[in-house]
Amino acid sequence: MTNNCGYTVWPGLLSGAGTAPLSTTGFALAHGASATVDAPASWSGRMWARTLCATAAAGSSNGSADSGKCMATGCLVDLNGACPADLRVMATASASTGAGGGGAVACRSACEAFGTPQYCCSGAYGNPNTCKPSTYSQFFKTACPRAYSYAYDDSTSTFTCAAGTSYAITFCPSTTR
Numbered sequence: 001m002t003n004n005c006g007y008t009v010w011p012g013l014l015s016g017a018g019t020a021p022l023s024t025t026g027f028a029l030a031h032g033a034s035a036t037v038d039a040p041a042s043w044s045g046r047m048w049a050r051t052l053c054a055t056a057a058a059g060s061s062n063g064s065a066d067s068g069k070c071m072a073t074g075c076l077v078d079l080n081g082a083c084p085a086d087l088r089v090m091a092t093a094s095a096s097t098g099a100g101g102g103g104a105v106a107c108r109s110a111c112e113a114f115g116t117p118q119y120c121c122s123g124a125y126g127n128p129n130t131c132k133p134s135t136y137s138q139f140f141k142t143a144c145p146r147a148y149s150y151a152y153d154d155s156t157s158t159f160t161c162a163a164g165t166s167y168a169i170t171f172c173p174s175t176t177r
Helices: 110-114 135-143
Strands: 012-015 045-048 054-060 073-075 088-090 104-107 165-171
Touching: none
Parallel strands: none
Antiparallel strands: 012 045, 054 073, 054 165, 088 104
């Protein structure tokens, strides 16, 4: 993982059901820093960060580009400024320059913001037949079509790669070539 953002990001790693957790479940990644997290070939799970402006590109562990049916995924849009007001996380005076508040620093999921079964896909909404996209998840999906936007957003946002694949995750990737 590489952080090209002008600020610290906090990647989180969540192991899937029945999969042992990795050596870390999250950490701070300062501006310009890189980190490697090793996972066994049998690991399944998800990675996320407060900033959604990230890409992931796959390559095999031997350095070749052949990694099965993998494709680059992610989001090249900074969603913080356009985030719906009820999902927006604002900088506090102490987190910014110390004088007055700051701008939006993150855009929460509707599950995190409201904690209801409808948005968290739990309880009566805990399956793909009852958990459907919301206006909030559609905001994320429109901005980032290949990124996961809610619990059952599998058809356009789940990618499987061959065993031995390594991933290069870049926060705040360059949008110019």
